[in-house]
Every structure is written in structure tokens, then in C-alpha cells.
Amino acid sequence: MRHRSLLEIPSGVQCFLGDEARLRREIERVAVEVFRGWSYEEIVLPLFDFDDVFTRGGGGSPADGVYRFIGRDGEVMALRADFTALVAKVVVSRLSRRELPLRLLYGGEVLRYQPPRAGRREELFQVGLELLGAGGVQADVEVILVAREALSKLGIDDAVFTLGHVGFALDLLAGVEDPEKRVAALEALRRRDRDGVRRIVGNASLDLTELSGGAEVLERARDAAGSGEALARLESIVSELGTLGLGGQIRLDLSEVRDFDYYTGLVFEIHAQGSGLELGGGGRYDSLLGRFGREMPAVGFYLSLDRVSELLVKRGLSSPERESSLAGSLNDALAARTRGERVRLVKP
Amino acid sequence: MTLTLALPTGRIFEETSALLQSRGVSLPPSVRAGRRLRIEAHPFTLVLAKDRDVPTYVEHGVADAGIVGVDVLSESRPDVFEPLDLGIGACRMVLARPASRPAGFFRDLSVVRVATKYPAVTTRFFHGRGIPVEVIPLAGSVELAPVLGLADCIVDLVQTGGTLAANGLEIDEVLFESTARLIVNRACFRLKTEALRGLVRRLEGDRAS
Numbered sequence: 001m002r003h004r005s006l007l008e009i010p011s012g013v014q015c016f017l018g019d020e021a022r023l024r025r026e027i028e029r030v031a032v033e034v035f036r037g038w039s040y041e042e043i044v045l046p047l048f049d050f051d052d053v054f055t056r057g058g059g060g061s062p063a064d065g066v067y068r069f070i071g072r073d074g075e076v077m078a079l080r081a082d083f084t085a086l087v088a089k090v091v092v093s094r095l096s097r098r099e100l101p102l103r104l105l106y107g108g109e110v111l112r113y114q115p116p117r118a119g120r121r122e123e124l125f126q127v128g129l130e131l132l133g134a135g136g137v138q139a140d141v142e143v144i145l146v147a148r149e150a151l152s153k154l155g156i157d158d159a160v161f162t163l164g165h166v167g168f169a170l171d172l173l174a175g176v177e178d179p180e181k182r183v184a185a186l187e188a189l190r191r192r193d194r195d196g197v198r199r200i201v202g203n204a205s206l207d208l209t210e211l212s213g214g215a216e217v218l219e220r221a222r223d224a225a226g227s228g229e230a231l232a233r234l235e236s237i238v239s240e241l242g243t244l245g246l247g248g249q250i251r252l253d254l255s256e257v258r259d260f261d262y263y264t265g266l267v268f269e270i271h272a273q274g275s276g277l278e279l280g281g282g283g284r285y286d287s288l289l290g291r292f293g294r295e296m297p298a299v300g301f302y303l304s305l306d307r308v309s310e311l312l313v314k315r316g317l318s319s320p321e322r323e324s325s326l327a328g329s330l331n332d333a334l335a336a337r338t339r340g341e342r343v344r345l346v347k348p
Numbered sequence: 349m350t351l352t353l354a355l356p357t358g359r360i361f362e363e364t365s366a367l368l369q370s371r372g373v374s375l376p377p378s379v380r381a382g383r384r385l386r387i388e389a390h391p392f393t394l395v396l397a398k399d400r401d402v403p404t405y406v407e408h409g410v411a412d413a414g415i416v417g418v419d420v421l422s423e424s425r426p427d428v429f430e431p432l433d434l435g436i437g438a439c440r441m442v443l444a445r446p447a448s449r450p451a452g453f454f455r456d457l458s459v460v461r462v463a464t465k466y467p468a469v470t471t472r473f474f475h476g477r478g479i480p481v482e483v484i485p486l487a488g489s490v491e492l493a494p495v496l497g498l499a500d501c502i503v504d505l506v507q508t509g510g511t512l513a514a515n516g517l518e519i520d521e522v523l524f525e526s527t528a529r530l531i532v533n534r535a536c537f538r539l540k541t542e543a544l545r546g547l548v549r550r551l552e553g554d555r556a557s
Binding site for chain 2: 106162191192193194195196208209210212213214251253269271272275276277278302
């Protein structure tokens, strides 16, 4: 066996120091406070569970990156790869008697194996929430409002929410029956490969870049695809958000399908100037809870602690640590603490 | 809003700069001199990069968009948008074998040794067909490998096939056709939509439908 230094680290592990560690704690605190302000209740979820909670339950391509291990009884286990599937499981089992809608918040890390990629770490720190048992436009708008407030309290006032609806993409692909072609079409859509989508769908005038932009996109989409329900729903969401004064922060991108296969309606991504990577995102997943045994509409989102803290550092928004007052004796230190000061013992 | 555009300095550089010139983006002479790597060419900031670095810059968002061949994209599979096939830089990714061996001879080998600059593409291709492969990664002159007995065949990008023939190789199979694509950072697609749409319109020029 190769001799390995005790200092060597396996790929993917991280360690945060100094200001960065403090900033991350602060971001979590601010976000959770905002979530609680909207009556979301904290739930602490397990770090591992049976593998099929994330694969059969959570579904979608990220399941490929699940860290698996064999439990003591021989069952295949997995490290937490996604919060939403775990929330669904708890809601259907432990919280089944609670009155709906349920508002739950969580924070912590999820682990997914990823090949080295821009901003794609293996250990992802997230804070997020889920609004369960509410299927209306108001619920969709509520989670966007909460996300906006959290980012704003963190000093990011210019966050842009890019909205889409998976129903639009599904309508677009309705004529594509060959499953292989469907996968290829979805992949082309994900990459915004206009020519690729045109080839597969057989619609030469379809222009994905035209389906991304401001509110005028809805108009263009109706001409191009005439997709009724999805567009009508998006329109109500956008108009509601406009009434509430968020119009300037809302964009549309009808090609958005996101990575998880459990989304059924609204999907959104959050971006801000200065970050080339998404700060968070979410959407509606009305069929996920059914996989665990109880049909229930649901919508939620997450914020990436990693990306938000990077952006805050880049913008110089991380506030410095408080000054410590120096104490010469333990007595002085206790007195300073009683006054609520930050204290440092000179000679411990 | 200024867009930062990453341009590949390798194989498709000439065609890329010709395309940009024809679309009214004049490249200053300093681009050709090849010393300055970051150049203002209104309304763009141009960044000159190794072909394989273009997706990296775009994925991280230090460049909003870039131009790069499908060959490079297939190898590194970056998480970027690919809104436009530019149609330039056409060539083929091929599996080539010594002309002295019959087509598909490698299927009878217990392990095929394949020399290539595209290890990921090669592995995916062979494994996808259930054929065990030993990839021999090389940085250049891949055609030499079968001649020297380093590999049974090669996977490489071919424009005319001249180099293959000169080294006694012939095409066994075409993996895919490659052209240059416009790639765009995911965040840029959201935050600079109008500028980006302008870029797409400009680049597609008379190809517009």
C-alpha cells in the first residue's frame, strides 16, 4: 500500500477559514431569519438515508452523483444528495397529520460527486424552504418574494429571477415520441442549442433566444408555440410580481427545465451581476410527494451559501469582525462579557 | 453593455476572425501579432485563448461568450449554453486504422489501444459499443502512434484526410461532424439577454431564418 501523508486530502473536501467562515454563518442566519419571518418552520434532516429516497424518490440526473455506501445490514445507503426528496419523505410520513399548507425551512450541506467543473463543488451548502399543500399562483409568488427579501437583506438588491415553466418545454416536445430523441431534445434545450432543437422538433422557425428576455417573451411565445396553460400560469405569476413591485427583477426564459426531473410547473434561477453562476433556484414539483405516497402540490427554492458568499466577498459586502476589548484578568473578562463586549484575554 | 468574447487561437482562428470581420467586428492588427491577449474591439472585449480554455472562461463567466468547436465541447462537456451553430471550422472526428488492417479489425482484439487528443470522447465511443479500450493520451502527432506500434488505431479530428493518408491510415468510422459553436455563460444569458441577442443576430447574419 502506498504511504500517504496524514495531511493529504481526498478530492472534494473543503474547509472554510476566518472571514469566510464567519460570513457563511451570517448568511445562513440572515436567510433563516427571513424564512422564519414568513412563518417557515425549521426542520433538521438526516445526513444519510436509503439510496432509493434520492434515486427513485428524488429522480433526475443528479442521482448519478450520489455518494453511496453499504449500511451495516447490507442496504445501499446514500449521503444526502438533495433536500427536497428528504422533506417530501418526512412530510408524507411524520407530518401527515399536520394541517396544510406546511411551510418548512432547512439548511446544511448536500453531497454529490461531480467531475471538476466551474463552481460545481462536491459539498454544496444550501439554505432553502418548501411550501407544501398549496398549488396556486400565490404560493409560487410567495417563495419568490421570500427569496427576494432574503437576498435583499444580505445586501443583494439587484438579484434577477429568471422564470420558466416546464410545461412549455413538454408541450414543445409533445410530438417527439421516440424516447431517445426526447432525451436528445431535452439536452439540446438545456444547452439552448437552437439548431439542435429545431432539427429534432422539426420546427424551423423556433428561436430559443427569442424565448428569453422581458415580459414581451410571453407574447412571442404565444405566436411561436401557442402553449396555453403553461403560458397563462406564467403570465399570472409575472403580473402578480409586477403588481408587487418586482417587475424590474423578473426575466423569462421558456427553455429553462432545470436538472431535476421532479419539476412540474414554475421553475426559476437566481442570478446577479458579478457572479457567473446561479445563486439559487427552485420551482414547483406537484408530483414528487405522490412518489412517497401522498399527492400534494408543492413549491420551493434554495440559496447556495457558496455562491452568495463568493459574491458578497467580491462586492466587498462582508462586514469586518467587531473589535475586541482586552482583558488583563478573568474577572475583567467576565465583566466585559456581562456588558456584552467582545473580549480577548491578553495572557490566558 | 459590453460583452466579453473568448476567441480560440488554434485551428479555427482564421475562420473565426474572417467571420467576425465579415460581420463588422474589425479585429485590430494587434490580434494578429498575437501578443496582447485582451483587446477592445467595440462593442466587444476580446480575449484570446487556447481552444480548450475557451469553455473554461465561459463556464466561469469571466468571458460572457466564446467561439469553440464541437470537438472541444464534446471532450470537456462544459455547462454552458450553445445557442448558435456558426457553420465554420467544419471537420470530422474519426476513428482511423492502419490501411493494412481490415475495417473494424479492432473488435477482435481483447483490448484496443487508441491514441488520441480526445480521451473522454474516445472512451465514451468505445465503451458505448461495449468494446474495452486502452486510451493513450497524446498532445499531438497522433498519426504517428500506429506507425510506431504505440497504438492499434487513433481517434482524431480530420479536415482533408491528407495527414492520415501520408501516415498509412484510413478512416474506419466517423464519430461526429464538428463545426464551431457560439457558447454562452448561463448567467450572462439571463443578465445580458439583449446584448447577447444582438450578438447572435450579428453572427448568424445572412443565415437568419
